[in-house]
Amino acid sequence: MSQKSRDERAQGLRDRLNTELQRLSLDQCVKCTICETSCPVSAVTPLFPGPKFVGPQAERFRDGESVDHSVDYCSSCGTCTVVCPQGVNVAEINSLARAVMKAEDGVPVRDRMITQTVLMGKAMTPVAPIANAVLDNKLARTVMEKVVGVHRGAPMPTARTQSLHTWLKKRPKPTKAPTRGALVYFHGCAGGYFEVDAAKKAIEVLEFLGYEVLVPKQGCCGLAEQSNGLFEQASASVRRLVDQLRKPGTDLTIISTAGSCTGMLKHEAHEILGIHDPELLDVGTRIREISEFLMELYEAGELPTDFKPVNMRLPYHAPCQLKSQGMGTPASDLLRMIPGLEVIDSNVTCCGIAGTYGLKKEKYEIAQAVGKPLFDMVKANNDGLAACDTETCRWQIENSSGVETVHPIVLLHKAYGLS
Amino acid sequence: MSRVVVIGAGLAGLTAALRLARAGQSVTLATKGPGGLQLSQGTIDILGYSPERVTRPLEAIASLPDEHPYASIGADEVAAAVIWLGQQLGPELLTGDPSTNLHLPTAVGALRPTALAQPSMVAGDARSLSAHEQRGAAPRSLSAPEARDAHARSLSAPEERGGVSKGLTYAVVGVRQLKDFPADLIAGNLARTTAPDGTRLAANSAWIDLQARPGEADPSPLTYARSMDDEAFAATFARAVAKAAGKGDVVAVPAVLGIRRRGVWQQVQDIVGRPVCEIPLPPPSVPGLRLYEALLALVRAAGVRFIQGSHVTGFTPDGGRVASVTLAAAGGPRELAADAVVFAPGGFESGALSVDSYGTISEPVFGLPLTATDAGELITEKYWGPHPLFEVGVRVDDAGRPVGERGVAHENLYVAGGIIAGAERWRDKSGDGVAVATAIRAADHITGGAR
Numbered sequence: 001m002s003q004k005s006r007d008e009r010a011q012g013l014r015d016r017l018n019t020e021l022q023r024l025s026l027d028q029c030v031k032c033t034i035c036e037t038s039c040p041v042s043a044v045t046p047l048f049p050g051p052k053f054v055g056p057q058a059e060r061f062r063d064g065e066s067v068d069h070s071v072d073y074c075s076s077c078g079t080c081t082v083v084c085p086q087g088v089n090v091a092e093i094n095s096l097a098r099a100v101m102k103a104e105d106g107v108p109v110r111d112r113m114i115t116q117t118v119l120m121g122k123a124m125t126p127v128a129p130i131a132n133a134v135l136d137n138k139l140a141r142t143v144m145e146k147v148v149g150v151h152r153g154a155p156m157p158t159a160r161t162q163s164l165h166t167w168l169k170k171r172p173k174p175t176k177a178p179t180r181g182a183l184v185y186f187h188g189c190a191g192g193y194f195e196v197d198a199a200k201k202a203i204e205v206l207e208f209l210g211y212e213v214l215v216p217k218q219g220c221c222g223l224a225e226q227s228n229g230l231f232e233q234a235s236a237s238v239r240r241l242v243d244q245l246r247k248p249g250t251d252l253t254i255i256s257t258a259g260s261c262t263g264m265l266k267h268e269a270h271e272i273l274g275i276h277d278p279e280l281l282d283v284g285t286r287i288r289e290i291s292e293f294l295m296e297l298y299e300a301g302e303l304p305t306d307f308k309p310v311n312m313r314l315p316y317h318a319p320c321q322l323k324s325q326g327m328g329t330p331a332s333d334l335l336r337m338i339p340g341l342e343v344i345d346s347n348v349t350c351c352g353i354a355g356t357y358g359l360k361k362e363k364y365e366i367a368q369a370v371g372k373p374l375f376d377m378v379k380a381n382n383d384g385l386a387a388c389d390t391e392t393c394r395w396q397i398e399n400s401s402g403v404e405t406v407h408p409i410v411l412l413h414k415a416y417g418l419s
Numbered sequence: 420m421s422r423v424v425v426i427g428a429g430l431a432g433l434t435a436a437l438r439l440a441r442a443g444q445s446v447t448l449a450t451k452g453p454g455g456l457q458l459s460q461g462t463i464d465i466l467g468y469s470p471e472r473v474t475r476p477l478e479a480i481a482s483l484p485d486e487h488p489y490a491s492i493g494a495d496e497v498a499a500a501v502i503w504l505g506q507q508l509g510p511e512l513l514t515g516d517p518s519t520n521l522h523l524p525t526a527v528g529a530l531r532p533t534a535l536a537q538p539s540m541v542a543g544d545a546r547s548l549s550a551h552e553q554r555g556a557a558p559r560s561l562s563a564p565e566a567r568d569a570h571a572r573s574l575s576a577p578e579e580r581g582g583v584s585k586g587l588t589y590a591v592v593g594v595r596q597l598k599d600f601p602a603d604l605i606a607g608n609l610a611r612t613t614a615p616d617g618t619r620l621a622a623n624s625a626w627i628d629l630q631a632r633p634g635e636a637d638p639s640p641l642t643y644a645r646s647m648d649d650e651a652f653a654a655t656f657a658r659a660v661a662k663a664a665g666k667g668d669v670v671a672v673p674a675v676l677g678i679r680r681r682g683v684w685q686q687v688q689d690i691v692g693r694p695v696c697e698i699p700l701p702p703p704s705v706p707g708l709r710l711y712e713a714l715l716a717l718v719r720a721a722g723v724r725f726i727q728g729s730h731v732t733g734f735t736p737d738g739g740r741v742a743s744v745t746l747a748a749a750g751g752p753r754e755l756a757a758d759a760v761v762f763a764p765g766g767f768e769s770g771a772l773s774v775d776s777y778g779t780i781s782e783p784v785f786g787l788p789l790t791a792t793d794a795g796e797l798i799t800e801k802y803w804g805p806h807p808l809f810e811v812g813v814r815v816d817d818a819g820r821p822v823g824e825r826g827v828a829h830e831n832l833y834v835a836g837g838i839i840a841g842a843e844r845w846r847d848k849s850g851d852g853v854a855v856a857t858a859i860r861a862a863d864h865i866t867g868g869a870r
């Protein structure tokens with residue numbers, strides 16, 4: 001990109017940030033340091049001075065220029081915004097400031113590449129065994145680190161030989177007629193291509209509960225692009241997805257097994273990308289993370305809870321981008337109802353990966369340090385399985401602890417006797 | 420079993436949630452962020468000033484005005500509540516006797532009265548030397564025999580100091596990297612101070628130069644404390660302190676002696692070979708965080724559903740009751756159904772009470788009746804003078820339910836902590852005790868007194 005158009009883009013983003021209502025929230029900062037005590041990144045590295053400093057404090061000095069490049073070390077985990085008692089949108093301010101900085105400095109090819117999750121899935125599925133072998137190959141990973149900047153130790157998804165949509169086409173039609181109406185299912189890139197098993201099980205659980213599950217053709221939510229400062233691309237992705245999810249009907253509840261993508265639709269696209277389309281707001285208010293939905297059913301007395309016992313200890317990690325939806329940790333509440341299942345909450349803020357953050361060679365060590373208490377906790381408390389609601393976090397936990405990590409719905413599927 | 424929603428994760432909300440969960444209730448704790456605990460000194464104050472300095476807080480409660488939140492609770496209940504909390508947290512985190520105040524040095528070298536403190540602070544209590552000896556508090560907590568001998572030597576016979584009997588001598592040790600611990604100022608002010616028992620304190624200061632994380636010029640107390648969770652670093656720190664500290668009965672250091680690992684203070688004290696006390700720093704307060712994290716861990720282990728990051732913005736009434744509260748979650752409002760609600764949102768400082776540009780005071784979530792609604796005359800000219808504004812809040816019945824002119828606001832709505840009217844809590848230092856005692860009152864009324 002030419003210097004001129006780069007400057008224009010940076011200026012455009014800066015103008016937007018300057019007029020964002022949420023930027024005003026920095027005036028609510030009372031310097032209580034509560035966010036500082038919760039930031040997982042500044043806890044492990046002095047390279048990042050922490051949310052209060054980089055957010056409400058430094059933002060006052062970003063007058064047309066990115067004065068503080070340490071904002072690049074913010075992982076966008078969102079924790080600072082969650083804990084700030086005064087309602088300062090610290091993480092959102094950081095994300096925007098970083099996007100401005102990236103627009104000024106240019107976005108590395110690596111950051112463009114790792115955001116292409118659907119493309120990766122589509123390209124890898126037909127050649128899954130080969131793709132997996134390449135990603136398992138040390139030499140290949142070393143070359144990838146040198147040339148592209150993706151750390152050789154970072155977790156990579158495992159490609160499947162059959163995508164979810166192929167399975168949907170080939171499977172026998174459900175025999176039981178729906179008793180509770182229709183739902184739209186949002187599986188995310190992971191459910192579609194890499195974690196097909198969890199997506200199938202989610203559909204089977206919902207059908208078991210009596211719902212008709214509609215699975216429209218769907219793309220990526222753009223979260224990875226957004227957190228890498230590629231706002232135009234991210235906006236296009238999320239708008240496309242919103243249209244796709246609205247296709248089956250505009251009054252149906254949308255159920256998601258992609259924890260962080262749900263957050264993108266509920267609030268991040270609105271707050272960080274600045275998209276105020278009524279269509280996005282419509283999808284954002286109709287979407288429910290699957291455990292959130294099941295707990296709502298439970299609260300209403302509509303969830304069958306005659307679960308079969310699943311006798312094991314289960315370390316469970318609630319990911320940062322789920323907690324930032326401000327709805328607690330419904331999966332933990334849900335899993336606790338399964339007899340015999342001893343759910344052990346990680347009580348750790350973040351696993352370190354934060355989408356694509358922990359893949360990058362300059363941040364890999366930080367991400368590993370962030371996740372270390374979690375990996376130790378998982379290693380010490382498992383009977384062969386751990387659970388977590390978001391895909392990249394599962395890959396990170398599995399990669400660094402060596403313990404197979406699944407979506408909570410997999411355990412629920414088992415407890416309903418479906419597997 | 421009823422469903423109880425507790426709002427707020429300050430000392431009041433956490434205490435209420437724990438008490439309810441221990442009594443077998445199904446509890447959801449909903450909060451925007453953590454409350455004031457991690458900004459606090461990490462002690463539990465019961466009553467520090469009334470308006471003169473208080474040494475026996477439970478006795479002083481009897482003479483408080485009727486408006487004070489303690490008046491309707493009584494000293495016995497306050498003591499029982501604080502003792503219960505101390506037992507929940509355990510002696511590694513809280514120690515002391517609610518009937519007697521400790522007087523602990525602050526980060527500006529003043530003495531601050533408090534009832535329960537962390538064991539790592541108690542050696543700093545400005546009682547006379549003989550009181551220290553009688554109680555045996557400091558020697559008992561020393562484990563190495565050499566350390567015990569050193570302490571016995573340091574407890575010399577009472578001497579005269581400028582005509583008054585000699586009190587404790589503090590050897591204050593600062594860390595060059597920790598800007599919020601001005602060791603010279605602390606020692607200078609302590610040396611000008613007469614202890615509550617009339618003895619004259621003495622103090623000297625010294626510094627160590629020890630980086631916690633390589634390449635970090637300006638650590639917060641928290642990052643420094645995290646490094647202390649590493650045993651080897653804590654030992655290096657202790658050896659440096661032992662070498663630098665001047666003569667004195669107690670070695671006073673910044674309160675950074677570990678955050679997760681218990682026993683850092685004991686380790687440091689054993690190496691230093693004299694009683695060591697921690698002095699809390701301005702936020703982020705490490706002792707405050709220890710209490711917050713420990714209390715939250717107990718609450719979660721007790722099975723409480725914890726929802727953080729969303730404001731409660733309103734409620735749905737059902738006759739004279741609150742049927743559910745409304746949570747402003749991402750993606751739109753969510754209703755939390757409740758059989759009973761404990762509302763523990765703090766005061767002005769946490770946004771629980773607000774004053775608009777016309778000077779009108781309000782409580783925005785339930786629109787509760789307040790003791791005053793016009794801020795105009797409640798802010799006085801003297802900055803350090805009393806400000807009646809801070810006494811504004813909710814008036815309650817004996818069960819802890821808000822009452823207005825037309826009686827109880829909602830049958831199943833209880834309040835606890837800073838929202839309750841009648842005390843300038845940061846001035847009389849009653850905020851912690853009020854939070855704990857009112858939380859337990861609310862919880863016990865909900866469970867019908869069941870423990």
Ligand SMILES: Cc1cc2nc3c(=O)[nH]c(=O)nc-3n(C[C@H](O)[C@H](O)[C@H](O)COP(=O)(O)OP(=O)(O)OC[C@H]3O[C@@H](n4cnc5c(N)ncnc54)[C@H](O)[C@@H]3O)c2cc1C
Nearest residue numbers: 427428429430431451452454455731765836837845850851
């Ligand atoms: C500067 C200052 C110094 C003080 N010093 C002392 C002292 O030395 N000794 C002393 O005893 N007391 C002191 N106090 C008083 C102190 O406030 C109390 O001791 C105590 O912390 C109050 O606890 P709390 O749980 O009632 O409220 P807080 O600790 O304020 O907690 C309130 C909680 O409610 C949450 N909340 C508020 N509104 C909502 C909502 N609408 N939805 C969801 N969540 C919400 C907040 O996020 C927070 O978690 C001081 C106060 C101030 C301001």
Ligand code: SF4
Nearest residue numbers: 029030032033035084
């Ligand atoms: S938690 Fe909020 S108010 Fe406190 S320092 Fe951080 S941004 Fe400021």
Ligand code: SF4
Nearest residue numbers: 039074075077078080
């Ligand atoms: S978003 Fe996460 S990493 Fe970034 S400043 Fe906030 S807490 Fe720290």
